[in-house]
Amino acid sequence: MKIRILILIIAILTNFSVSAQRTIPPTDSLQVTGKIKNPTVFKLADLDTFPKTAIKDQIIYNHKGEVKDTLTGMSGIPLKTLLASIIYVYDKPKFLNEFYFVFIASDGYRVVFSWNEIYNTEIGNNFFIVSEMEGQKLKDLGQRILFISTADLKTGRRYIKGLEKIDVRQLE
Secondary structure, three states: OHHHHHHHHHHHHHHHHHOOOOOOOOEEEEEEEEOOOOOOEEEEHOOOOOOOOOEEOEEEOOOOOOOEEEEEOEEEEEEEHHHOOEEEEOOOHHHHHHHEEEEEEHHHHOOEEEEHHHHOOOOHEEEEEEEEEEEEHHHHHOOOOOOEHHHHOOOHHHHHHHEEEEEEEEOO
16 A cells, blocks of 8 residues: 555656646747837847857856756847837836836746846846857757846846747836
């Protein structure tokens, strides 16, 4: 009887760990929508036209500070370069303090950034759309479109795989 219970527990735990793995569908375009005048869709070919910046190798840490992965051979598009053509809708510049950006992945994962974090801190200079990794171009990356913040301490929280949308919002 004890053996049956042990086998049942192992079977349940094994099934749970397999089902806990999430599949993140790769994306072929990135939409920028929301409180902007010019909703934009960047396709892979569009992203390939932006100037690239070398990104130093990154160790990806989870929320506990444990090493989860190491990313090497990267280049990327600075987020501010990508967003340079976006025109935000606001009455006075002070209202930009109320803007925030919701980055949404293909599996529903979401990360939020403030306008000031992107445009008014050094951290914002360390946000990239990854355009190449380990010798593979963006179109060949299985987890595309990738976003990384290279200045974070717990890098895994804002390492976004399958990024499909940036929704610009304003506090109400």
